[in-house]
Amino acid sequence: MLDHAKEEVPGARYLAPGHNFGSISDKIAGIITGRTPFSWFIGFLIGFSVLQLLLVSITYLLFKGTGIWGLNNPVGWGFAIINFVWWIGIGHAGTLISAILMLFRQHWRTSINRAAEAMTVFAVACAAIFPIFHTGRPWLAAYWLLPYPNTMALWPNFRSPLIWDVFAVSTYATVSIVFWYVGLIPDLATMRDRAKSPIAQRLYGLFALGWRGSALHWQRYETASLMLAGLSTPLVLSVHTVVSFDFAVSVIPGWHATIFPPYFVAGAIYAGFAMVLTLMIPMRAIYGLHDFITERHIDNMAKVTLATGLIVFYGYCMEAFFGWYSANQFEQFMITNRMNGPYAGYYWALIFCNGVVPQLLWSKKIRTSVLPLFGVCMAVNVGMWLERFVIVVTSLHRDYLPSSWGMYYPTVWDWSTFIGTMGLFLTLFYLFIRVLPMISIFEVRTLTPAAHAKGDGHHG
């Protein structure tokens, strides 16, 4: 950017003018130490109620088995994998913001990375529920999924994409939590020094690990953050690549495609940014965070959504092209069935949500007015779910042998489990904004002049 070089403090344009260390700390920590807005209770109550739906659904599932879901032959993978991929994809934006944008020194990430990383951790938690309970007997899943010396002397099959997925997702969950926690330590110290009640002081103090802001500690801390960002970048790209291998390594028409890894990764970032915006737009309005999450932030996130959306749409066009150009009757049938078959409505709704609606983001006016942008993001959230539905169901329900064709209808328990995970996500997110600083306080401080030694030449 051209105005970048002129700035005295790098990234200062991503913070409303007039802020200093004290005002930033007061504003962000004050959200936690101050009065809880009424809307928080309403939102938490909704999330917590919907979470009960998940608990009921899972309890019933454990009593009856996966037969309560709409899975059948030939559609052996239904909502469980669709929702897993949807949630895990959403998580990717958090890592992109915290890691990739850090490597590219994009200062606008500083005020959105904390909430986006929280979103990642919670989305991965929601995603994990599906494959774990899809095993039917999750108490046995330990030896199916993890290599530990068990009494049957069995090991997982490391040639299977499903085991790759276990390694990728569990590494992703672990590294995301570690990265998030490391980022929280200095802010937990701020909370420790500001909390009023002795219990809060002790709890924040415990998790702040005795952080005191020593210059030597900061030096190691910043190195560690950079290293973690450097490790998370290839990690996040690998996670959705491996998720796509679950499909691409098989021989099912419509899945066996080399375009899957990049197309899945772009789709994940696209879905994730839409979800970040879905969360940030109300959060910013309710807590009055316009000084930290400025119009530039919203605009930038909308631009990333548009760019990745175009890559995803290119993927849809290529899928159709491959179907035709392959000259393979099964591939050709798959794509015509997708467009004209029993699930055609889902396919065209997907094209509308992910291909047509995001084109509105070309307009700066839409990118910077929150209501229309929120609407576009909701369309993207729905569209990305439809994408996974279309990929999973249309490929499975009619593959090679017409004698084994079938239909897939999700049951009420499929829906209640899926909606229930949204309750889990909302509950966790509401608890997060209540007890932890939703914006990284110390990183926003670095956007003020006080954090930069003048005449030092060490800017960056």
Next chain:
Amino acid sequence: MAEVQQAPALHGVMAEFADGTELVRAAKAAYADGYRQMDAYTAAPIHGLAEALGHDDRRVQKMTFTGGVLGFLGGFSLCYWTSVIDYPLNIGGRPLNSWVAFSIPTYETTILLAALATAGGMLALNGLPMHYHPVFNVEAFRKTASSTGFFLCIESTDPRFDVARTRAFLEGLHPKAINEVNA
């Protein structure tokens, strides 16, 4: 009462400055004056501050690398040992040592151990978690170090340290306040 009142042991002398620029200037001056056992405390990373104090620690990177190497070797050994040595199984005629397939779990364990070594190594080198540190005995530090304060503390372990002389030196740097830090 004939009890001898012993002066509490001193951790150091701490000066508070207005902003990052002042603090870096003070740190450079203290280093130039020959002080080495000292530390600065801020609520946000200040570039050039650790260097001004004469610190340059690159062990975190080495830990990341070591963790990565261990993760790589451990991950591949796991796949190899389970699939080739402990329970060789012919799956679709693939070679027992299917290294292409094994590269993916290996890739993930490399990143996992490198990340854990980075975070754990950073905390260990910083001596965290630490439940007590003398700097928190200063009230101004307790209240502002994690929000608005910029502190420089010259520690009593420094050979050049002398309460009166160090205090006078710090006063010459025009701080906002000076405090003695009890150990």
